[in-house]
Amino acid sequence: MGLHLTTHLPRVSAESLTGGAPIVVLAPHPDDESLGCGALLAHAFDTHGAHVVCMTDGSGSHPGSTDWPAERLAAMRWQELSHAIVRLGGMPTDMTWLGHPDGWLGTQDTDRIVADIVAICRGCGARHLFAPAPEDHHEDHRSTARIARRVAQAMPDLALFSYPVWSRWDDPDLLDHVAARHPVALDSRTWQARKRLAIAAHRTQRGLVIEDDPKGFSLPLDFIDAFAKEPEIFWRAA
Ligand SMILES: [Zn+2]
Secondary structure: OHHHHHHHOOEOOHHHHHOOOOEEEEEOOOOHHHHHHHHHHHHHHHOOOEEEEEEEOOOOOOOOOOOOOHHHHHHHHHHHHHHHHHHOOOOHHHEEEEEEOOOOHHHOOHHHHHHHHHHHHHHHOOOEEEEEOOOOOOHHHHHHHHHHHHHHHHOOOOEEEEEOOHHHHHOOOHHHHOHHHOOEEEOOHHHHHHHHHHHHOOHHHHOOOOOOOOOOOOOOHHHHHHHHHOOEEEEEOO
16 A cells, blocks of 8 residues: 555645635545545634535445445435534535435536536635545546536636545555646644544444445445545645
8 A cells, every 4th residue: 555655745734735715625425525635624624614525425335235225325424424524623514415326426417516516616715626536446536536627627716636545545656646746745643533533434334334235335444544544645636
């Protein structure tokens, strides 16, 4: 895992990443916000404010469960995300649930999603927008990155930053691939306790809730631990 490579990245302050205004974070699924941006969000909630936009309903993590059909799982994941946001220092109203089908974001009405996010960014006066790295291999993450780019094109004063989730875990050469984007690291230790609690709020993703789908998704424990401890990584999107 390439996480240790962050020791060579320039450190930045959380304040510099907010742009002195509320930030907007796009999470393809409930949990991406806490894994990739938990420390930054905790700082933002303490200062200028933040808004999390969850793109999908998270209903695709346990397709083999009969106890937890998509609708029930989506409702639980909405609740888990609102708990995570409160644990980071926000309010349940600091999130927008777009509720698109998990795994199928790329097939939805992109123009409408872009318009929804532009309205949210304008509404809260954001100067910085955060979206998953296009290098993440999950299709919903890539779709979110494409949507974010279109939002930034529509709002020339909005700076778009990428944050890695899956690519940070499974691509040991990630930082080489994005070196031209000048990635920076945010030391998350100040907010580590809150970040850990926020990740832990996503109980369905930790194998603690759904018992009838042994093949369902579960966040690896070393993955959770690494994301909680290590600096967060950001770079300006191309
Ligand atoms: Zn995700």
